[in-house]
Amino acid sequence: MTDGNNQIPEAVERVHLIAACGTAMGALACILKDSGIAVTGSDEHVYPPMSTFLASRGIHLLDGFHPDHLTPAPDLVVVGNTVKSDNPEARRLRELGLPYCSLPQALNRFLVGEKRALVVTGTHGKTTTSSLLAWMLYRAGMEPSFMIGGILKDFDSNYRLGSGGVAVLEGDEYDTAYFDKGPKFIHFRPAVAILTSVEFDHADIYRDLDHVCEAFSRFVGEMHRESLLVACHGDANITRVLSGARCRVESYGNDDGAHWRIADVSVTPPWTLFSLYCRKDLFGRFRSPMLGRHNVSNAAAVIAVGAELGLTAPAMAAALETFSGVRRRQEIRGRRRGVTVMDDFAHHPTAVRETIAAVRPHATGGRLIAVFEPRTNSSMRQVFQAVYPTVFDGADLVCIRRPSALHKVPEAQRMSSERLVADLQRRGLDARHFEETGAIIDFLANACRPGDTVLIMSNGGFDNIHARLLAAL
Secondary structure, X not given: OOOOOOOOOOOOOEEEEEOOOOHHHHHHHHHHHHOOOEEEEEEOOOOOOHHHHHHHOOOXXXXXXXXXXXXXXXXXXXEOOOOOOOOHHHHHHHHHOOOEEEHHHHHHHHHHOOOEEEEEEOOOOHHHHHHHHHHHHHHOOOOOEEEEEEEEOOOOEEEEOOOOOEEEEEXXXXXXXXXXXXXXXXXXXXXXXXXXXOOOOOOOOOOOHHXXXXXXXXXXXXXXXXXXXXXXXXXXXXXXXXXXXXXXXEEEEOOOOOOEEEEEEEEEOXXXXXXXXXXXXXXXXXXXXXOOHHHHHHHHHHHXXXXXXXXXXXXXXXXXXXXXXXXXXXXXXXXXXXXXXXXXXXXXXXXXXXXXXXXXXXXXXXXXXXXXXXXXXXXXXXXXXXXXXXXXXXXXXXXXXXXXXXXXOOHHXXXXXXXHHHHHHHOOOOEEEEOOHHHHHHHHHHHOOOOOEEEEEOOOOXXXXXXXXXXXX
16 A cells, blocks of 8 residues: 555544454454454455354454445554455545554554563464463463464463553464565564574465575564563574574573573373473473473473563463463364364474374374375475475374365466375375365274374364264264
8 A cells, every 4th residue: 555544543443354254353353342442344254153253242244345344434444464455445445545554553552552562483383382371471460461373272262451561472474464565473572572483384475485584584683682582492594583683582492502401301191291491400390281392392482481571480380281272283172982083283394293293192092193184375385295295204094185275276386185195105104195075084984993093184174074073983
């Protein structure tokens, strides 16, 4: 846009959200409503659960996009990042010269305000890490506000308006809006930030790894000198990103060079136990209900931030033990005939590998069956074609679904799920290919044995495969 009205007025009584049914935009609608602001929203194909959830909060949703949805004119329009410039409502707000902003701009104004922003960034682990941080602060009585990309089981929500002086934000590297193609996290000004990892992803908006590193380098470089960045140690891409840091930096990881060093990791189901050293001194011993070494790393980052904010090791240990986790992160959806069905958001090759490695020690009663749907803009492209065959080694049986939205990717750029299965078989894995979800359910209903764990990985709903499989079992 060039009309110069990308701003939030001082007084706001009525807000309209374009593309309101996404997880983050829906949470923003609730934040605005809870703040006493009248809210309307529009989206295509408005349907449950988000439609009924917002309706239960008194938020009126309009089906489809139409210029009349901006009559009477709201004080502010929040434009979701799925909205294109030719959207009828986007065109109309330009014609009327209405004030507008993006999601992160709205969060800065209506959630963060004068609070200290605690921002969790990285290619992997943002949702779990920010959720654990919010829970620890809540248990410590700090009454945090938060806005996170997953539903926290302990709050049954992905947002909270707290009375305390801190706000936890998941810092997404995806683009902000059609009028602002920079990453969302650039809009946040953290007092403390966590950087978990930097890898290539989002192939629809980033050219290559260099382009991704540029975005993270900008975020780090713009942090205030007095701010603290807690960064994963030993990652070459993070080392590169940190080269321009002006702020204080502390590292966490397994190596001696880390400021916060993880040691003595062991698994005694249902617990993962570890020690954490701060500059060679034992800070505390902890046990976590979360599975996997990546979640030990996430917990270490949160503990480092908690220490910066004055939390004690015993208080954080107690909070960690009671953390219920996040929906769609190693979430057990049910058990039938002795078969455990688990749901996970993993889609990037690193996340798939780490999730399988995390679940493997706990799948002791039978086989670990990995079911994977390549669905993201990156996983449906060839960029990870050669990598995916190497990340399923911990599974006993692998089921790969042909991407349902492959038609959205130019033919020359498409990944081949058939080739992936052939490559897995060449590695000696029992791997099967399926054209559609129903065929996977039929196969597993007959193939599963008591004691098996079925780990279903997708960043989408996967045609409700979890409930359908449990019913079939």
